[in-house]
Amino acid sequence: MPLMTNRRRFLQLMGTGAAAGAMPGFVSRALAATPLTMQAAWINDAEFAGYFAAIDDGFYKNEGLDLTYLSGGPDVIPESSIIAGKADLALTTPDTTIKTIVDQGAPFKIIGAQYQKNPIGIVSLAKTPINSPEELKGKTLAVPPVNVISVEALLAINGIDRSEVNIVPYAYDPTPLIKGEIDASLDFTTNVPFTIEQSGEKAVSFLLYDFGYKTYNDTVVVTEEVLKTKRAELVAWLKASRAGWNANFADTASYPPKFASTWFAGTGRTIENEVFFNGAQKPLMEHSGGIFTMDAEGIAANIETLGRIGIKATPDMFDTSLLEEIKG
The missing domain is CATH 3.40.190.10 (Periplasmic binding protein-like II)
Known part of the structure; x- marks a missing residue:
């Protein structure tokens, strides 16, 4: 996790x-x-x-x-x-x-x-990829409540106003992402991309660590x-x-x-x-x-x-x- x-x-x-x-x-x-x-x-x-x-x-x-x-x-x-x-x-x-x-x-x-x-990162679908914090602007990002503070820090570190990203609750289930109900989710990059691919979609991801949130x-x-x-x-x-x-x-x-x-x-x-x-x-x-x-x-x-x-x-x-x- x-x-x-x-x-x-x-x-x-x-x-x-x-x-x-x-x-x-x-x-x-x-x-x-x-x-x-x-x-x-x-x-x-x-x-x-x-x-x-x-x-x-x-x-x-x-x-x-x-x-x-x-x-x-x-x-x-x-x-x-x-x-x-x-x-x-x-x-x-x-x-x-x-x-x-x-x-x-x-x-x-x-x-x-x-x-x-830290293996936590932003996961999105390859057909609508999000490859950096900058690309989260105007997007809906699902985040577990316990991780919201970390995402807000990531945005601040990268000069992005919190209001520019629509953050919604996430329950560790990639189904909303697969269905296109959200644009990305915060999850383990070591695991969830493969889970998504088993459902027939290809996923991409990036680590919060690689964009300044180094824990x-x-x-x-x-x-x-x-x-x-x-x-x-x-x-x-x-x-x-x-x-x-x-x-x-x-x-x-x-x-x-x-x-x-x-x-x-x-x-x-x-x-x-x-x-x-x-x-x-x-x-x-x-x-x-x-x-x-x-x-x-x-x-x-x-x-x-x-x-x-x-x-x-x-x-x-x-x-x-x-x-x-x-x-x-």
């Missing part, structure tokens, strides 16, 4: 010691595995393929973790899961997380970023208390998760079919769609420093962008020290 923070149906998967028992080198460690729970940001799809790979391939067990994975959904607010103690870490969007820190004094720390470039997405967030008391486990999670993503991206068409009857069961999405999604997200996630890297330039870009929408982020809200421990 866009800044679609309120998403994903509930799913819980507990690791067992049996599989590790077949690996003598890990028997004693598996028996002493430490429980850790993560809250995802949306329903199960390719956005989380690396975590599914790490679970299925035993990477978390190898790091001494007994991981519980909680799927998200339309009614799930990831930050609420960690505040309530339901999860130790959550995947969130930086704007909502940092706004909660600023406005409510929430004790959050961002310890990693799954997406270097991470699926930021890894913990409370200060969990950071203090479970630091070793969080480092282990980052290491195992990075290994899962590296395995997944070695061949972006390999893992999605393996999840067809497990992780992806019942979503209503085709495996072809998930394969497309997986390949499309790869360049948005990779970094020379490894998956989850947050470098000084990226953090500064997020702070500047959020400042444009009145969210005053500061460098101390990002903690890169755990990532330093898994370098190499």
